[in-house]
Structures are given as C-alpha cells and as structure tokens.
Amino acid sequence: MNSTTNQIQESGHSPVVRRPGSAQSPAQSAAPVPSQWTYRPNVDIVDTDAAIEVYADVPGATGDSIDIAFEQDILSIEARVQPRRHETWTPVADEFGVGNFHRRFQIDAAIDPDAITADFDAGVLKITLPKAKQAQRRRIPVRA
C-alpha cells in the first residue's frame, strides 16, 4: 500500500482530561452523577483510495449528542454521554468511568470537506472523509 502512515496525527492532548470544578470522582458521591471526565475514544482509521474512514467507539452517546468538526485539517470528534447511574444506586465495583468523549486528529490528506459524512450505530461512530479529486495530471507541451 502507499505510504499513508503519516497522514493522521493526533492533535492536541486529548487523553483523559479532568474538567474544572470536579472535586470528586463519580464513584464516591451518592448524588446523581454528572459527566465530570472526558475520555479518549478508541478508533480505527483506514485509508481506502477514495476516502479516510474513522471508526470511533463512543458507547452511551446518541446520534444527536455527537459534534464533528473539520477545520484546517483538524478533525474534532466530541460525543456527550448522559450519566446512566440512578441516584439510588450504590457502587459495588467501579472499573470504568462514564463521561463525554473527545478526540482530535490532524488529517494531512486533501479532503473534500463538503462531502464528509457520519453514521452512528450501536455506540460506533463512522466518519467518512472523501479525498479531494486530485488535480488532473496534464501533459504540458513544450513549444519549440
């Protein structure tokens, strides 16, 4: 395959970010739990010849809770996740945190921004970034 490994760069630091004003981890508080942490979704990214496709696991998000932006080669994915724990539930085991997802990538391939599409199903977000049509290769005659 063509050397495409440098087309995608992580942009900014998006690993688990603590939000301002959150003093407690959700497990410790008994009250209904708002999303206080932001998590980095796992992604698969592939390069078909026609497009870059991004698949992100964002369990607990819904189609209308996801914001995708593509600006100046930066693809930004943000998914808001509603807290699921009922206020009367007491934690017994706490192995993963529930919160919003956020991640950014720099895409160096030439993308047609108007043709970007996104689908969401069963907690998986698929973003298709079609490549811009390459400028046609033209033969320049040399005048003698």
Place this chain on the structure above:
Amino acid sequence: MLTRSFLNTPFAALAEMDRLFESMAAGCPPFAGAGLRPRGALLYPALNVYEDDANLYAEAELPGLALSDIDVSVTGDELTIRGKRQISLPEGAASLRRERPAGEFERTISLPVEIDVDRVEASLTHGVLLITLPKARSAQPRKVEVRAPIRPS
C-alpha cells in the same frame, strides 16, 4: 511466556491477565473471593456494578455488538458475560490506526449476594450493556417494624 499468538489475540492476552490477577487477588484480602477488582485491571469487558435494595446492576461498554452477539449467564452467585465482536473494515484499505478491541471475550465475576436467576434481564442501548440482577429474597434487606412498648395507662 509471551508468544506470538498470545500477542496477536488481545482477548487471549486479557484472559491471561485475568488469570494472573485472579491468582494475585487470591492472596490479597480486600479482593479475595469478591471477584471484583480495582480500577485499571486489564479485564474485558470492564464492569461497573451497582446495587439498591432490590437489585444488582452490572454495566459494560460493548460498542458495535448486538444483543445476539452477547451471552449472559447467571448461576447462583456468579455472572458470566461472553461474546464476540467482529470488526469488518473495507478490504484492501491501509490501516492507519487499530485501537478497537475485537474477537472473543469471556468474563466471570462472583456476585456479593444471591440472585434470583429467573428474573435476570439484560438490555443493550447504544453500545452499553445493562444487566439487572434481582436479589434473592433472602438477600434483600427486610424492614423490621419497631413496635412501641405498650404503656400502662
């Protein structure tokens, strides 16, 4: 101990970690027998477990799966979650990132109380599995009425 096949199958690796952790936890009083491990242990799927008076609730993130890909079974005080996630990416495409877990998985935890096995329910919403495990009657807190002493009039 690390073989090629071991590294190539993430869930096998996780299962191995699970076994290792299990053997460690056996000698470690806070987790011995509880079947529940501290945050950060490499187990799949990760589980959050909650309880109220009537039920236990076990929650796992399983994006991309249908309920038919998941097998939930409960025997007395053990919960087992099995399943398989198949990820199909366009053929012939170059992979730039592969982070999403795929393959078969199985995890068993022991539950802190006895469960009414016949009334266990599971739902899958936007990639989140929620298993509701009703506590057996004997495990439910009983409200004991405190009678006021009869006062001599």
